[in-house]
Amino acid sequence: MNQLLKLKQKKDYQKQVLKYITERNLKMFRETFLELHPTDQVEVFKEMELPLQKQLLLFLTPEEFSDIFQGLDLEDQSEVFTHIGFQYAVAMFNYMSADDVADFLLEMEVENADDILQSMDQEEANKVIELMTYAPRTAGAIMTKEFIRISVESTAAQVIEELRETAMAAETIYYLYVVDIEERLAGVVSLRDLIIAQPDQIIDDIMSTQVVSVPVNEDQEKVARLIKEYDFLAVPVIGKEGKLVGIITVDDVIDVLEEETDDDFGEFAASKGATDLNLTAFSAAKKRAPWIVLLMFFGMITANIIGRFEETLQQIVILAAFMPLIMGTAGNTGTQSLAVAVRGLATGSVEKNGVWQIVKRELGTGLMLGVVCMIVLTGIIGLFYQGNWLLAFIVGASLFLALSMAAVIGAVVPLIINRLKIDPAIASGPFITTLNDILSLLIYFSIATTMMDKII
CATH class of the missing domain: 1.10.357.20 (SLC41 divalent cation transporters, integral membrane domain)
Known part of the structure; x- marks a missing residue:
């Protein structure tokens, strides 16, 4: 019964959103639309006709629209991208996860990708450029750069204070990866261990050194299998000399499993590349x-x-x-x-x-x-x-x-x-x-x- 009630409430919200944007009621649209879960926002956006989608872009900031853009399929992203102004797109990419930006620019072969990267925030652009250099279907290609690394020399109190400032930008904070002075992966600390630790305890004394990691060139299917086997929420990715370069989260793995399943199904039925219903x-x-x-x-x-x-x-x-x-x-x-x-x-x-x-x-x-x-x-x-x-x-x-x-x-x-x-x-x-x-x-x-x- 509760499920049916929630579904009805969701539908009511969607109708209200469409009504307010049709009436160009900016205030009520923002109040109603921004209350929705990002997944529901994506669903509402996809149901809109092109003129209403363009109107929505005017009602939302690039930061607010970035979550919607990330939730779209690559084909839908490509179509929406053609209706977004250059400066709006650049600002939006600055708020998106670097791996999602890299996937879009590579998969869609965006013509002005270099101009976009040059106009983006330099730190964000560098993350995207790095991810674009890794071979497709490897750990490096699917990892995210939005994670929190902490020093072995920090105290529990210092790390908690750092989390207050940076946690919103991270993909996940349930596990914090510890590096030494040379940026090499040294250990891992769970959020639970950090909270129950004494404020003046050194991370070196709290962390676990038994860390399961994957090399940057590891096949994505093996990474997915590893995360499934260990029931991880995330796994760290290491590059040359054991340096921590990123993490792969469970939501990335779900995408990998779907992609690999589609490929295997296509090959299994001798129709690889032709299973997409969006194809003509x-x-x-x-x-x-x-x-x-x-x-x-x-x-x-x-x-x-x-x-x-x-x-x-x-x-x-x-x-x-x-x-x-x-x-x-x-x-x-x-x-x-x-x-x-x-x-x-x-x-x-x-x-x-x-x-x-x-x-x-x-x-x-x-x-x-x-x-x-x-x-x-x-x-x-x-x-x-x-x-x-x-x-x-x-x-x-x-x-x-x-x-x-x-x-x-x-x-x-x-x-x-x-x-x-x-x-x-x-x-x-x-x-x-x-x-x-x-x-x-x-x-x-x-x-x-x-x-x-x-x-x-």
């Missing part, structure tokens, strides 16, 4: 066409195999009826094993349990699935196809071997690709399915051809 039909077709054409050539191999066993099919036409069943079941089994292997690689469980462990498990799974399906299918064919138990044996045995092979292939292919330092999700469902189609047909027709004299 032409753009989506252009991105998906190479995959479809490639899979079409793989399909020609399947057709060629069927052609090579044309004589067998002509003499035993009934075999054609079971081809889709064997190919489809083997393909589904291989895709299931692929999903297990890719997830195991993504979560790190393959490294913990070992490669052979997952291969053995999937082989055992394939064998058991093969036995169950063979028994069921053999019984059905024997009973409903005029007691033709030899045909039932051929189809059942083919299905057993096909499923056993499919399970192993689905698990092994992504593991091999991972060893080659290629994203294992590239071993996508359609590729595994096509490969299993080829092998299952070879198995099926080989057994049928060998026993053709007995079945006729």
Whole structure:
């Protein structure tokens, strides 16, 4: 009930905001709009037509609008950016997190990025420039520079006083990272430990030296896995000689996991880059066409195999009826094993349990699935196809071997690709399915051809 009430109140606020901005009632608009949570502000802004969005820009300062801009998708940011004046944009970027500014300037390839950086506050611009130098998808590229570093020589009272002055500009203050005189990461202090410490206690005596950190060039997916494993709110990033250069917060990791999931899903479905619903039909077709054409050539191999066993099919036409069943079941089994292997690689469980462990498990799974399906299918064919138990044996045995092979292939292919330092999700469902189609047909027709004299 409370949820419904809150939802109604939220909708009422949104209606009032739209009413006040339409009426150009500046005072009431600001009073109502600025009471909303930043996420709700973003939602209200996205619902507005372009003229009202332009009006909103006049009603809000660059600092107030910076939270809204940060909450938009890159595509929406790009569209809004075209309607923002240069000076307004520069002032807004000064209040945004440096990593968000760097992402926008890099991803959208802003033409006047150099002019913007030169016009920004020098300290803020330097943070953005530094982040733009790191390789994409690394810890350095996703870290934030808005964090609080404290000295090993400070007292608890001095740090608390510093927090009063600087905490508002920091991404998080629940953990404070301690550096020595050479800016090297020396330890970490939680906010709780700081509060309960005696005012004159030295940070060196309070801090924990067991700090988990990541190098600046670490892959973003490994960073996300680390934060998930340790349940961190943030993790420090170190550069050359162990110097603290930034932190990665859990909200950054959520964005990384979403990005990696989108990429893996696109590769898994052989449609990488084409899963965005905002793409036009032409753009989506252009991105998906190479995959479809490639899979079409793989399909020609399947057709060629069927052609090579044309004589067998002509003499035993009934075999054609079971081809889709064997190919489809083997393909589904291989895709299931692929999903297990890719997830195991993504979560790190393959490294913990070992490669052979997952291969053995999937082989055992394939064998058991093969036995169950063979028994069921053999019984059905024997009973409903005029007691033709030899045909039932051929189809059942083919299905057993096909499923056993499919399970192993689905698990092994992504593991091999991972060893080659290629994203294992590239071993996508359609590729595994096509490969299993080829092998299952070879198995099926080989057994049928060998026993053709007995079945006729």
